[in-house]
Amino acid sequence: MNLYRSVRTVAGASGPDAIDWESAADAARAGTDPGSLDLSEAERQGYARDVREARAAVRSVSGVDFEVPDAVEIQNRHHWIDANVETFERVMGTLEPHTDDFPGIARTINTGTMTILLAYLGRNVLGQYDPLLLADSPDADHALYFVHPNICAAADALEVDRERFRRWIAFHEVTHAAEFGAAPWLSTHLEDRMEDGIATLSTGRFDREAFRDLDAAMTVVEGYAELLMDHAFDDEYADLRRKLDERRQGRGPLQRTFRRLLGLGLKQRQYERGKHFFERVVAVRDLETASLVWEGPAYLPTHDELDSPGLWLRRVDR
Template identity: 30%
Template sequence: MSPDARTGAVSLVDWSAAASVAGRLARPGPTAPRADLDLLVSGLREAASRAVRPVEEVTGLVPADPAAPVSDVYVVDRPRWARANTEVMDHMTRGALDDLLDDAQPVTALVGGAQVGATLALLSSRVLGQFDPYSRPDGPGRLLLVAPNVLGVERQLGVDPADFRLWVCLHEQTHALQFASTPWLADHLAGRARDLIGDVARSSKDFSEARVRDKLVTIGRAVLAAVRGEGQALLTGIVDDEQKQRLADLTAVMALLEGHADVAMDAVGPALVPTVAHIRARFEARRDSGGTRADQVLRRLLGMDAKIAQYRDGAAFVREVTQRVGQDGLNAVWTSPDTLPTAREVADPRAWVRRVHG
């Protein structure tokens, strides 16, 4: 087995190897003169700071600890984003896969780390920002803003850079506020993901009979999907009906988080982001186009199409619930694990309103 370099614990996946591979394979992305890059970094930091108060006003959410920042902001390149996500994945799987340790070998852990690292390297060119509430349980979550990707997309779309950077930060700081105002949420989601991954690993006949290396491929993809709120298709064929429903309900909560953030970022309005309508139109067109044929294949392999559907399903849920019971009524969703929507309720928001509000 491979002891984790950060914790010293035995790990099924060599996360240090995953971080190393991800850092090496992640492409650097678009470049600019040094002065422009300095402005990009400072602009993203300023946008992240400016976004917090408007999001609080729009959502009605209040941090549990008003004295603490809702997030620690890091402006990163692609390799650093990829390496940071190995830390997230390590945290999300810790203790969930102990039953598989006996039949694995150190070389298998290295192979698993390489596969996870290569996948993260591919994803690193497609993420504008990410809020990580999982890997630092004793402090504020990390907001990772991927500077070269923000630069590339704002150039591609031909949008106002300052407005676009603030728009991106409004989405990510909404995620930060979701977790800052609901202290139980990160542990709840991580626990559900660990339980599901461990249960699938122990109980699935197809999975239990697979070679260890094949297990690692499946686990790596499943964990990555769980971190990004995807995963339904990746586990098809190795989950039973009960596990499939648990996975669907976990994905539904991630749809809520993403849709809520999408609605908030647009609700701030032209007073703060004057070109918000133009940005949204161009961004949606980019989502729908799918790029080249190779890009479309890669999107499907990485689950990006599922992610796009998730944004839209979650946003539709948030808008209909708000229309029926108002912002305060929607915010009942953050009361406890019991008030989170199920997969059926995300598809039928009226069912959630009936269950929670009577």
């Protein structure tokens, strides 16, 4: 880790765009310890086994025939930064045409902000199912990542068994693969809502409805994943979730503020709200009824229906 190099790289940000993406990635790597990828053969086989068994279990409980990506990547923190800087650039790229004459100081500030974001997430992301939103090719493969140094560090900090913790992360990410497998239209729906929202931001307006729709869809994604976890994971995991939440809440005020600025608090709210919605739907009906959300965009619950599942059931239940 070289903080001096990181600062120097940000200070040298250049180019015509709002963010110098190459400098942001270089600086994030310079300011982040990559972590060890010195895995034993048993650990490598463990990742493959966890994903394979998670796929079988989730298929069994969901009734969805889906595949996980052919290449399941075990990454260090630098690998994650490299893989995701392209995603951020694709998403933020819709803003670029409106910034043809961008002041150098503003570019430096934006590049520094992106550097901090990439470095923070690179040190904290455990696993990721990436549907490659806004990819150049509509046929781009999805991706499944595990950031091994972060999984080991989190398991040790939480004082839980590494293998059990790793398996829990694998099951959670595979549930996301099942969602996108059940709903081939989901990627396009999320892309459209994201592009609508960002496009209006670039003109100085805020499309509240687009972001509400995006938030509702992501709440369904997070909540349904937890529903499948409840049925598919072959061990108790309430203690893992509780310890992880307590660790996040127990961080210092600066880290908590940073999590809020990054929207990570929003993700927690989406998980809780979505989980509550699906628990109530299953209690009244069953898992098959809950899976109607993947029939098409019209079947997604609205914001009001997320808080009143009965309204959604009356609208869509057959």
